[in-house]
Amino acid sequence: MADAPAPVPAPVSTSVLDVRNLDVRFRTRRGPVQAVDGVSFSLAPGEILGVVGESGCGKSTLCTSLVRLLPDNADVTGSIRFRGEELLEKTPAEMREIRGRHITMVLQNPMTAMDPLFTVGNQLDEVLRHNSSMTAEERGRRAMEMLRLVHIPSPVERLRSYPHQMSGGMKQRVLTAMATALKPGLLLADEPTTALDVTIQEQILRLLAEIRATLGTAIILVTHDLGIVRRLTDRVVIMYAGRAVETGETEAIFTDPKHPYTRALLASIPRIGQTARRLTAIEGQIPDLANLPPGCAFAPRCPSAMPDCTNAFPPSFDTGAGRTARCWLHDGRAA
Amino acid sequence: MSGSLLLQRWSSGLRDGMRGAPVAATVLVALFVAAAVFAPWIAPHNPADQNFLASLAPPFWAEEGSLANLLGGDNLGRDILSRIIYGARLSLIISVFAIVLAGGVGVLLGLIAGYAGGAIDALIMRIVDAFLAMPFILMALGFVAALGPSVTNIIIVMGITNWARYARLVRGEVLSVKSRDFVALARVAGQARWRIGVMHILPNVTNSIIVLATLDLGRVIILESSLSFLGLGVQPPDISWGLMLADGRAYMTVAWWLMVMPGLAILLAVLSLNIFGDWLRDRLDPRQSGD
Amino acid sequence: MAFYILRRLGQTAITAVFVSMIVFALARVTGDPTILLLPTESTQEDRDFFRKQLGLDLPLHLQYLTFVGKVLEGDMGQSFRYREPALRIVLDRLPATLQLAAVSMVFATTIALPIGILAAIRRGTWIDTLARWFATLGQATPTFWLGLLLILFFSVYLGWLPTSGRGGIENLILPAVTLGWFSAAAIARLTRSSMLEAMQSDFVRFERLSGLPEWLVVLKHALRNAAIPIVTYMALQFGVLLSGAVVTETVFAWPGVGLIVVDAINARDYPVVQAAVMVTAMLILVLNLLVDLLYSWLDPRIRY
Numbered sequence A: 001m002a003d004a005p006a007p008v009p010a011p012v013s014t015s016v017l018d019v020r021n022l023d024v025r026f027r028t029r030r031g032p033v034q035a036v037d038g039v040s041f042s043l044a045p046g047e048i049l050g051v052v053g054e055s056g057c058g059k060s061t062l063c064t065s066l067v068r069l070l071p072d073n074a075d076v077t078g079s080i081r082f083r084g085e086e087l088l089e090k091t092p093a094e095m096r097e098i099r100g101r102h103i104t105m106v107l108q109n110p111m112t113a114m115d116p117l118f119t120v121g122n123q124l125d126e127v128l129r130h131n132s133s134m135t136a137e138e139r140g141r142r143a144m145e146m147l148r149l150v151h152i153p154s155p156v157e158r159l160r161s162y163p164h165q166m167s168g169g170m171k172q173r174v175l176t177a178m179a180t181a182l183k184p185g186l187l188l189a190d191e192p193t194t195a196l197d198v199t200i201q202e203q204i205l206r207l208l209a210e211i212r213a214t215l216g217t218a219i220i221l222v223t224h225d226l227g228i229v230r231r232l233t234d235r236v237v238i239m240y241a242g243r244a245v246e247t248g249e250t251e252a253i254f255t256d257p258k259h260p261y262t263r264a265l266l267a268s269i270p271r272i273g274q275t276a277r278r279l280t281a282i283e284g285q286i287p288d289l290a291n292l293p294p295g296c297a298f299a300p301r302c303p304s305a306m307p308d309c310t311n312a313f314p315p316s317f318d319t320g321a322g323r324t325a326r327c328w329l330h331d332g333r334a335a
Numbered sequence B: 001m002s003g004s005l006l007l008q009r010w011s012s013g014l015r016d017g018m019r020g021a022p023v024a025a026t027v028l029v030a031l032f033v034a035a036a037v038f039a040p041w042i043a044p045h046n047p048a049d050q051n052f053l054a055s056l057a058p059p060f061w062a063e064e065g066s067l068a069n070l071l072g073g074d075n076l077g078r079d080i081l082s083r084i085i086y087g088a089r090l091s092l093i094i095s096v097f098a099i100v101l102a103g104g105v106g107v108l109l110g111l112i113a114g115y116a117g118g119a120i121d122a123l124i125m126r127i128v129d130a131f132l133a134m135p136f137i138l139m140a141l142g143f144v145a146a147l148g149p150s151v152t153n154i155i156i157v158m159g160i161t162n163w164a165r166y167a168r169l170v171r172g173e174v175l176s177v178k179s180r181d182f183v184a185l186a187r188v189a190g191q192a193r194w195r196i197g198v199m200h201i202l203p204n205v206t207n208s209i210i211v212l213a214t215l216d217l218g219r220v221i222i223l224e225s226s227l228s229f230l231g232l233g234v235q236p237p238d239i240s241w242g243l244m245l246a247d248g249r250a251y252m253t254v255a256w257w258l259m260v261m262p263g264l265a266i267l268l269a270v271l272s273l274n275i276f277g278d279w280l281r282d283r284l285d286p287r288q289s290g291d
Numbered sequence C: 001m002a003f004y005i006l007r008r009l010g011q012t013a014i015t016a017v018f019v020s021m022i023v024f025a026l027a028r029v030t031g032d033p034t035i036l037l038l039p040t041e042s043t044q045e046d047r048d049f050f051r052k053q054l055g056l057d058l059p060l061h062l063q064y065l066t067f068v069g070k071v072l073e074g075d076m077g078q079s080f081r082y083r084e085p086a087l088r089i090v091l092d093r094l095p096a097t098l099q100l101a102a103v104s105m106v107f108a109t110t111i112a113l114p115i116g117i118l119a120a121i122r123r124g125t126w127i128d129t130l131a132r133w134f135a136t137l138g139q140a141t142p143t144f145w146l147g148l149l150l151i152l153f154f155s156v157y158l159g160w161l162p163t164s165g166r167g168g169i170e171n172l173i174l175p176a177v178t179l180g181w182f183s184a185a186a187i188a189r190l191t192r193s194s195m196l197e198a199m200q201s202d203f204v205r206f207e208r209l210s211g212l213p214e215w216l217v218v219l220k221h222a223l224r225n226a227a228i229p230i231v232t233y234m235a236l237q238f239g240v241l242l243s244g245a246v247v248t249e250t251v252f253a254w255p256g257v258g259l260i261v262v263d264a265i266n267a268r269d270y271p272v273v274q275a276a277v278m279v280t281a282m283l284i285l286v287l288n289l290l291v292d293l294l295y296s297w298l299d300p301r302i303r304y
Helices: A059-066 A092-098 A120-131 A136-149 A155-160 A168-180 A198-215 A226-232 A250-255 A260-267 B003-017 B023-042 B080-116 B118-133 B136-147 B151-178 B181-188 B193-229 B241-249 B257-284 C002-029 C033-037 C044-054 C060-073 C086-121 C126-140 C143-157 C169-199 C202-209 C214-252 C257-266 C270-298
Strands: A017-028 A031-043 A048-052 A074-082 A103-106 A186-190 A218-223 A235-240 A243-249
Touching: A017 A059, A031 A059, A031 A074, A031 A235, A048 A059, A048 A198, A048 A226, A059 A074, A059 A186, A059 A218, A103 A168, A103 C202, A120 A136, A120 A155, A120 A168, A136 A155, A136 A168, A136 A198, A168 A198, A186 A198, A198 A218, A198 A226, A218 A226, A226 A250, A235 A250, A235 A260, A243 A250, A243 A260, B023 B080, B023 B257, B080 B118, B080 B151, B080 B193, B080 B241, B080 B257, B118 B151, B118 C002, B118 C270, B136 B151, B136 B193, B136 C002, B136 C214, B136 C257, B136 C270, B151 B193, B193 B241, B193 B257, B193 C143, B193 C214, B241 B257, B241 C143, B257 C126, B257 C143, C002 C060, C002 C270, C086 C126, C086 C169, C086 C214, C086 C257, C086 C270, C126 C169, C143 C169, C143 C214, C169 C214, C202 C214, C214 C257, C214 C270, C257 C270
Parallel strands: A031 A243, A048 A218, A048 A235, A103 A186, A186 A218
Antiparallel strands: A017 A031, A017 A074, A235 A243
């Protein structure tokens, strides 16, 4: 069943990021763990791409692999083209140049992301100094500019304070400022709002939208929150057990999900006005990445599972309008 | 359940528990304990037997050495190997009892301090600080000098100088466990405070106590041998490695083995205990690092 | 911050009180000094009279208060042997011990810091293994044995260094190595684990993500963060060195506080023993206080 090559949309040459068949395998004591398996997607300039999935589905590993900061026991194969250049062929020095300048990242936990012993201004200046050739004066001006852009009040004082003197939301805004100060082409936001209060989440999300609007930065937003995805992203990649099980435009996926997992995810979101007594949850448990079953990883929990689903993992099928889904239901050749 | 089944279960449990244990260290620890317990059966000679002919005899691999005295003989012709084996007895007895004493007092006070909190906690902690500030060898010397150097007194003094570390450790553990959810739930459910202490807090604390005690064994052994070396620990005719070292010091230039062998015994015993303790800590209580 | 200092001062004061109680207990446990001081033919009456003179018939807490009063005046009794104030005898010997401890500290840190840092940076390599073995072995070696071995080797066999006594630099080397060995091992171990922990922190990850050069991340950020526990530990080790010097001084006949204590014990000169314990304990208390203040100065989270 699985001998036809995966019909993947042809690489768009103007895209900021082009990922083809990305594999990340960890060599562990318990054996090899495939954290990311055959993931492909592209990102156009200024686009916001959501990467959604439950914990352990590989979305964070995906992000870290894009900037090539995985630990030594990781083997990465496939292709990652950033503005046409193949990242997997870059030397460590070249990657360091790209990091912080062209591809930047915002992490989940703002509380621990900054060195507690140095002032915020010192660390912001550091990032600017080692990623550009601006003079001290220029850096100072850019720092103030960025702080204003992320709506930090009294920026001069903030620059002189230490990280522990700021709230989580403010820190996250400063970190976002650090990540966008040099107008990168790609910003990776790995669950930037998960550790924050709901009201602060709002601010950060709006900030990301603004950044895309004013700086034209493409953003990959990793999250497990479907609400955020719907509000903010243009396109989305749904991940399960390290595979990209469905990709496509956000709105299209939300109104007409093609993959059973996506359908189950969407069905489990509680809606206001819902009168059902019990919330729908997806039955079963997330598979252990070290012990994946042969065939489709979702099959054990899938309401539409077919006998063939346990034989081989489906390749990516084109489901029209730039959408793909890895599900045998969409095998054009099936009856 | 039949006896053999029980034995099977117990031994496979032991095997699982000991998985990954440092082989050499564990073997050495076992040897140390075995030497201490079975000394009369293991030692080749009576450690008190003086043999003029074996006086200052070198170890067996040297020219004038013989297999009769594997590690040589001391100035009175007593067999060094036998004396080392017997020395393990007192080292083990003193250190184990000292730790039981120190641990008993320390854990109790630590539990009280952690659980009671407030002024009692502050008071106990200041006392702990005072004991921790005391220079332990000097304090041990002082008390032994005052009380007289008998084995019992040495144990008591070791207890006095060491309890504070247990108290501090246990108090810290109690504080962190106290603030955890399951304790709050127990309180809400109406359980008596002492029951919460025994059933919930104690099991969590036990692991770190075991780790500290194991690592402490080596420390106490060195402390005791230092005291004995200074003449204020174990007294003759009892045998202690530190005492042997002190005796051997006078003959250092002509018969180095009198001094080197007991020291080597101390080193190996403490080393294996420390390695074993480190492994135990990694298994039971990884939080306790960097002593 | 000022509040923090005041609080620590208060705590130290209370702890000092308890230290004095312990020393007092030590003094009382020593036994009835009248038996020692008076000739054997003295009668019970003489002894009672003498006890009254010394204030030993007073209830315990009053005795303690007199004790404290005397201590604050600098009076810790007279040495039986030398017939001089015990405190002065101890203080006379203190510089020698301090010198030994200081040099040992220098030796220990000079070895331990580079080993620990390198072991953390080059984790899993031979230098890491070497560091871990050094740390383990060093903490298991009995100090007096090491001292004797060093004497045997460097003084007796090789004849390079003197066996004992205080004098020039050559007299300092062996004692300093002996005393500092244990501390070197302990500091190396802590340095390694502290650096490792620092290098695994979130902000290090973030700095690498931000494209900062590795040397900057390690030397400026990781090291600075790791330094706090290391420096405070080093300061505490100094206290350990002070108290552990006893054994080293005995082996090398180094004329410090430790040596005089051992002599005093053998001569039943208890006031000197008590004075030594008191002085050393107080020094360590002050040291602990300074360490805390140092810590709060190094870590801005406590400062503000």
